[in-house]
Amino acid sequence: MIKITDLEKFYRTEEVQTVALNKLSFDVKEGEFVAVMGPSGCGKSTLLNILGLLDDPDGGSFIFNGIEVSGFNERKRANLRKHNIGFVFQSFNLIDELTVFENVELPLIYTGVKAADRKERVHEVLEKMQIMHRKNHFPQQLSGGQQQRVAVARAVVNNPKLILADEPTGNLDSSNGNEVMDLLTELNQQGTTIVMVTHSEHDAKFSHRIIRMLDGQKVTENILV
Amino acid sequence: MIKNYFKIAWRNLWGNKTYSFLNIFGLAIGIACAGLIFLWVEDEVNFDSIYPNKDRIYYIPTNQKYDGVWRTFNSTPGPLAPALKEEIPGIKRVSRVVPREHLFSLGDNSIYEKGIYADPDFTDIFSLQFLQGNAASAFKDINSILISRKMVKQFFGNDTNVIGKTLKLDNTREYVITGVIKDQPQNVTLNYEWIAAYEPFAKYKDWMHQWGSNSMDTYVELSEDADVEVINKKLNGFIQEKIGYDNQTSAFLFAMKDWRLRGRFENGKQTGGRIIYVRLFTGIAWIILLIACINFMNLATARSEKRANEVGVRKVLGAEKKKLVIQFITEAMVMAFLAVVISVLLMQLALPQFNLMVEKQLVMDLGKPLHLLVLLLITLFCGIFSGCYPALYLSSFKPAAVLKEIRSAKGSAVFIRKGLVVAQFTVSIVLIISTIIVYQQVQHVKNRKLGYNKDHLITMKVRGDMEKKFNSIKQDMLNTGMVENVALNSYETLSIGNNGSGATWKGMDESGSDILISYRYISPEFISTAGMEIIEGRDFRLNHPGDSTRILITQSLAKLMGAETAVGKDIRLFEKDFEVLGVVRDFVYGDMYGNSDPVIFFLNEPDYAFYMYIRMSVNANIQETLSSLQAIMKKHNPAYPFEYSFVDDDFNARFTSEMLIGKLSRVFAFLAILISCLGLFGLAAYTAEQRQKEIGIRKVLGANVKRIVQLLSTDFLKLVFIAIGIAIPIAWWIIQHWLTGYAYRIEISWWVFAIAGMAAIGIALCTVSFQAVKAAMANPVKSLKTE
Known part of the structure; x- marks a missing residue:
């Protein structure tokens, strides 16, 4: 599903150029659950942004579903993203002004799903995430675990082929964290490809493969199953 | 999708009440003000439109x-x-x-x-x-x-x-x-x-x-x-x-x-007229709208950090830039619509007072398609104009950066925001300066030495038997002890009256025959009653039949007659010779700002007395005097209702246009400043909020309240100083241009600019320091903790 080859990304200020990704290469197969680990500043988040089509690489190739996407403009990227990729963030990133229902509904609005179908789909996902009873609440009225469940619901509501999770349990206690990891595992078992960036060895063990990075390069790769 | 836009727009407005109030209220004031001006303009441009031909x-x-x-x-x-x-x-x-x-x-x-x-x-x-x-x-x-x-x-x-x-x-x-x-x-x-x-x-x-x-x-x-x-x-x-x-x-x-609008002629050519005021006020209406829209732009971009995350999430979820632009413009539209609704209420409240001010009976009629259309256009203009920049700015955020709270350089937005504040204050300062100058110019002319004493002088139209019974009326009036003198005149002293050319005199150069001269027929008491001054020769005398072939002339005519004294010389007019008896100091009539044409006073003839002038004693009580005059007129001229006016009131009435401009520019200047300050107040609040952590750290390190207020206020004051620098030449140019229309005008003094500048600094300082003091007084522990 994903094939990156010699991927490069630099951040420049007036005086300094920092290498965030240094000729990084790896593949992710469809249905795989991959964890990316490494110390702060090793390029994990940059990698995730590029995989999520939120950012452009400065060099190398990125093939997504057999298509080279590294030169895509923002419109093309947005189009590909909204149909194929779901995101889960450490800080949930729910929109405070929208209710649980409306937050989960948003991706469906952007993909042009009809109102009646949207309602049905959102209810289905909320039921699955066991958060239906909170559908009319605003994010700030929920606990961290509940907020992350809503975020996962939002990530999967469009049935994406790929879920990118950026330290999904970073803001949660261990029991809520485990719940979220169980949810991701379940989604993976149902066929969704997952790439997760994490600092937590515990969370990484839920994956099939761990890629360890340092200074923008892949250091090791451990297959767990 | 649209429903979602409206929903989030409404929740954003509701969730940020202070911000929404500042925006909507400022914009509503701006729209109401512009709306009133447009009603006035509508009335002016539709003058005489009732005639089908x-x-x-x-x-x-x-x-x-x-x-x-x-x-x-x-x-x-x-x-x-x-x-x-x-x-x-x-x-x-x-x-x-x-x-x-x-x-x-x-x-x-x-x-x-x-x-x-x-x-x-x-x-x-x-x-x-x-x-x-x-x-x-x-x-x-x-x-x-x-x-x-x-x-x-x-x-x-x-x-x-x-x-x-x-x-x-x-x-x-x-x-x-x-x-x-x-x-x-x-x-x-x-x-x-x-x-x-x-x-x-x-x-x-x-x-x-x-x-x-x-x-x-x-x-x-x-x-x-x-x-x-x-x-x-x-x-x-x-x-x-x-x-x-x-x-x-x-x-x-x-x-x-x-x-109505192009009735002014100069040297035989049509050169405009009231149209200049229509254009000026229309321009000011748009400027006030712009100032109000700028508030929205500034507050929206200042708040961008709060919205950045939302933009990021929406983009991650597949929103294209176009959709985000539409969303933010929709928000501006919702705000503009609410502002228009409030402005309609404000206009209804202000209309009676505004009508008094402009002396019209303007009506705001929502059933009238034109009025509805204008409101709709204003809504669209405000929504699109004020929404487009924040929409483009916010929608250009990179999701990867904002979600990770990596702020890209905010230089452009900050620069534009500062520029817009400078623009607001520039306009406000120009309006303050103009207001002062218009007021000074009107006062200058009002205090002009007119060549006669307009105070305590009453005028009455001659009706019925007033001329025939003049001597008895005069005697009765003098007997009251409240009247010093009474006289007759063919025309009002302030007006041009009857004029013509063709006067000749010995030694006159040929070009002199087409000098326009105003003719007035007066009773012998007039010069002293009006308080005019004989500077050479003598006045007409009572019961002096020989004076009927003699005339009084004004100084300017005497000058034209040569360096030697004009007294005793003959002027030929209407195929008769009139001997100049005395020279009267020039007096102002007709154009209150210009230099008046020469005047010849003839001794009055029957049928030429249209106005009676009554000089009240300075110490006389006005009400008592009027009652006595009424009783006297009732006795001598019973068939006609008592009717009078004071010359100083008639004089003031000659400045209607200038007074209107004066009053309106005062109102506009006040509103421009008010709206600008609402914006500044909001910006100061956001700046204080943004720098909360910095303020906390500075306080921990020992900064006192004064230092922090200074820190927060200086940035804004710099902008006001820049605005003053830009406003002064603009105002100077506008005022010079306006004043050239008046022959009798003030010299522009530097202190007008100083006062306007100080007023702007003072007002801005009050607005900003409220927020600055609030931020400086806050407990640093709290602000450091919240970070």
């Missing part, structure tokens, strides 16, 4: 050359109108018009009413709408009269059939009502409550039948296929040809559509 109605003024300069006059000779209709093809209808005021009486009910004497074509030219009677029988007899519905109500109560009923004019002649016409709206140039036939009125007045005497107005209606240029060519030499010699007079067509 508006495009074909013209007025005929004349250009006359005096002293090498063309001057434009309204009046024309009596024989002009019939000759035009007969001799110039394309002129379909003509009417002479002589405005007059008469006392109308029915039983004990006597009221002064203004009206006109006109030719029969008048009813068709102006498409009079008859409520009773008709055009055919309007002027069937010499004493026929048409009256307005308002007059019917005043004399006959509600809608009785008044055709055939009579009203007495000036207690002498009976007029028979032949028609009732609809009351005129307020926005027409030609106002009248009654119309009587011109011919019988003019029959025994010789001057109304002479080509050499300009004594009435001429209106024409052209046929549909008429060519204005061709007619103007024919009109050019028309009067000269009739008179038989070159008297430097040319008539021309002056279109009705220009009467």
Whole structure:
């Protein structure tokens, strides 16, 4: 599903150029659950942004579903993203002004799903995430675990082929964290490809493969199953 | 999708009440202010639009050359109108018009009413709408009269059939009502409550039948296929040809559509008029709207950090830039719509006061398509204009950066925001400076030495037996002990009155014969009653018959007569020689800002006394004096209601336009400052919030409240200083331009700019320091913890 080859990304200020990704290469197969680990500043988040089509690489190739996407403009990227990729963030990133229902509904609005179908789909996902009873609440009225469940619901509501999770349990206690990891595992078992960036060895063990990075390069790769 | 946009727009407005209030209230004030100005503009540009033939109605003024300069006059000779209709093809209808005021009486009910004497074509030219009677029988007899519905109500109560009923004019002649016409709206140039036939009125007045005497107005209606240029060519030499010699007079067509707004002529050329105020106020309306929109832009971009996350999430979830732009513009639209709703309420509240100020009866009518359309356009303008920059700015955020809270350089937004604040304050300062200058100029002219004493001077129109009984009236008035002197004059001192050229004297150079001179016929008491000053020779004397061939002249005429004294010299006028008895110090009349033409005072003749002047004692009580005068007039002139005015009031009334500009610019300046401050207040609040952590750290490190207030205020004050720097040259240029229109004008003083600048700094400082002090007083532990 994903094939990156010699991927490069630099951040420049007036005086300094920092290498965030240094000729990084790896593949992710469809249905795989991959964890990316490494110390702060090793390029994990940059990698995730590029995989999520939120950012452009400065060099190398990125093939997504057999298509080279590294030169895509923002419109093309947005189009590909909204149909194929779901995101889960450490800080949930729910929109405070929208209710649980409306937050989960948003991706469906952007993909042009009809109102009646949207309602049905959102209810289905909320039921699955066991958060239906909170559908009319605003994010700030929920606990961290509940907020992350809503975020996962939002990530999967469009049935994406790929879920990118950026330290999904970073803001949660261990029991809520485990719940979220169980949810991701379940989604993976149902066929969704997952790439997760994490600092937590515990969370990484839920994956099939761990890629360890340092200074923008892949250091090791451990297959767990 | 749209529903989602509205929902989030509403929740954003509701969730940020202070921000929403500042935006919506500021914008509502701006829209209400602009709305009121647009109502005023609508009224001005629609002047005279009730006439269906508006495009074909013209007025005929004349250009006359005096002293090498063309001057434009309204009046024309009596024989002009019939000759035009007969001799110039394309002129379909003509009417002479002589405005007059008469006392109308029915039983004990006597009221002064203004009206006109006109030719029969008048009813068709102006498409009079008859409520009773008709055009055919309007002027069937010499004493026929048409009256307005308002007059019917005043004399006959509600809608009785008044055709055939009579009203007495000036207690002498009976007029028979032949028609009732609809009351005129307020926005027409030609106002009248009654119309009587011109011919019988003019029959025994010789001057109304002479080509050499300009004594009435001429209106024409052209046929549909008429060519204005061709007619103007024919009109050019028309009067000269009739008179038989070159008297430097040319008539021309002056279109009705220009009467109200383009009625100013300089050296015979049309040079604008009130249109400048229409343009100026329209410009100011848009500027005030812009200032209010700038608030939205600034507060929206200042708050961008709060919205950045949302933008990031939406982009991650697949929102394209276009959709985000639409979302943010929708939010601005929702805000603009709410502001328009509030502004309609504000306008309704302010209209009565505004109408008093502009002396109109403007109505805001939501049932009127034009008014609704303008409100809609304002909503769209405000929504799109104020929403587009924040929309483009916010929607350009990179999701990867904002979600990780990596702020990209905010330089451009900050720079634009500062620029917009500078723009707001520049406009406000220009308005403050203009307000002060307009006020100074009006005061300057009001305090001008007029050459006579306008205070404690009462004037009354001479009616009935007032002239005949003048000596008795005068004696009774003097006997009250509250009156110092009483006099008669043919014209109001402030007005131009009757003027002409052709005076000659010995030793005069040839070019002098076309100097325009104002003629006034006065009783011997006038010069002293008015408080004018004889600077050479002597005044007229009472009971001195020899003075009837003598004249008083003003200083400017004496100067033209040469360096030697004019006293004792003869001036030839009207084929007679008049000896100059004395020279009067020049006095201001007609154009209060200009230099007045010379004046000749003749000793009064019967039928030439139209105004009585009464000099009150300085210490006399005004109410008591007026009561005594009323009793005296009732005794000597019982058939006429007591009517008077104070010359200083009449004088003040000459500054209506300037007073209006003065009042409006005060209001505009206040509103511009208010709206700008609302924006600044919001910006200061956000800045304080943004720098909360910095303030906390500084306090922990030992900064006191004063230092922190200084820190937060300095940035804003810098902007105000820049605004002052930009505003001063702009204001200077505008004021110079405006003042050149006045011959008698103030010198611009530097302190006006200093005061305006200090006012702007003071106001900005008050606005900003409130937020700064609040931020500086906050507990640093709290702010550091929240981070």
